[in-house]
Amino acid sequence: MxxxxxxxxxxxxxxxxxxxxxxxxxxxxxxxxxxxxxxxxQENYPTPSEITRYKQEYEITRSLNVDxxxxxxxxxxxxxxxxxxxxxxxxxxxxxxxSQQGQLNLEKFLNIAIKTTESLAAIHQANIIHKDIxxxxxxxxxxxxx
Numbered sequence: 190m191x192x193x194x195x196x197x198x199x200x201x202x203x204x205x206x207x208x209x210x211x212x213x214x215x216x217x218x219x220x221x222x223x224x225x226x227x228x229x230x231q232e233n234y235p236t237p238s239e240i241t242r243y244k245q246e247y248e249i250t251r252s253l254n255v256d257x258x259x260x261x262x263x264x265x266x267x268x269x270x271x272x273x274x275x276x277x278x279x280x281x282x283x284x285x286x287x288s289q290q291g292q293l294n295l296e297k298f299l300n301i302a303i304k305t306t307e308s309l310a311a312i313h314q315a316n317i318i319h320k321d322i323x324x325x326x327x328x329x330x331x332x333x334x335x
Contacts, residue, residue, distance in 0.1 A: 198218065198219060198265075199216040199217060199218050199219060199225065199227060199274075200216060200217045200219065201214050201215075201216050201227070202214070202215045202216055202217065203215050205226075205282070205285075206282060206325055207231075208231070208325070209231065210230065210231050210239075211228050211229060211230055211231050212228070212229050212231055213226060213227070213228050214226070214227040214228075214229075215227075215277060218274070224277040224279070225262065225274050225275065225276070225277050226259070226274075226275040226276065226277045227272055227273070227274060227275070228272070228273040228275060229267060229270060229271070229272040229273070230243055230270045230271055230272075232270065233268065233269060233270060234269050234270075235269070235270055235271075240271060243264075243271050243273070244264065244271070246273075247261050247264040247273050249317055250273075250275075252315070253311065253312065253315060253317075255308065255311040255312075257304055257307055257308040257311065258308055258311065258312070259275050259276045259278070259328065260275065260276040261273060261274070261275055261276075262274040262275065262276065278328075278330055279330050279332070280328040280329050280330035281328065281329060281330070282324060282325045282326070282327065282328055282329075283301065283324040283325070283327040283328075283329055284323070284324035284325040285325075286329060287324060297331070301327070301329055304329075305327055309322070
């Protein structure tokens with residue numbers, strides 16, 4: 190299911206994650222060649238409640254002004270669905286990192302654990318409960334140490 194490729198606003202580079210609810214792509218936003226992440230609902234015809242939940246996710250993400258949390262740039266209609274445009278800071282999910290590198294050394298593990306805890310603390314301070322903390326939702330860029 191690679192139905193995002195037809196857009197005039199962005200060029201897909203690769204699919205980086207697929208869940209039962211959404212597809213996540215790394216892409217380039219035209220015309221400025223800005224690296225972005227696209228998150229699109231998996232269903233071609235999402236229910237009104239799925240659309241509402243997705244809009245709320247976008248608004249919550251956009252409202253969080255925290256360095257360690259990926260920024261939400263825009264929410265656009267895509268056919269009968271929605272696509273969220275998110276910041277791409279060149280990181281990989283913890284799930285992918287673990288599958289490629291195996292067990293983390295203690296220093297890297299503690300660094301990721303501390304950054305994750307700080308991010309969750311910022312989310313909780315905004316009175317938001319994440320509800321889906323897992324290795325595929327933790328994005329880490331070892332070059333930026335964040």
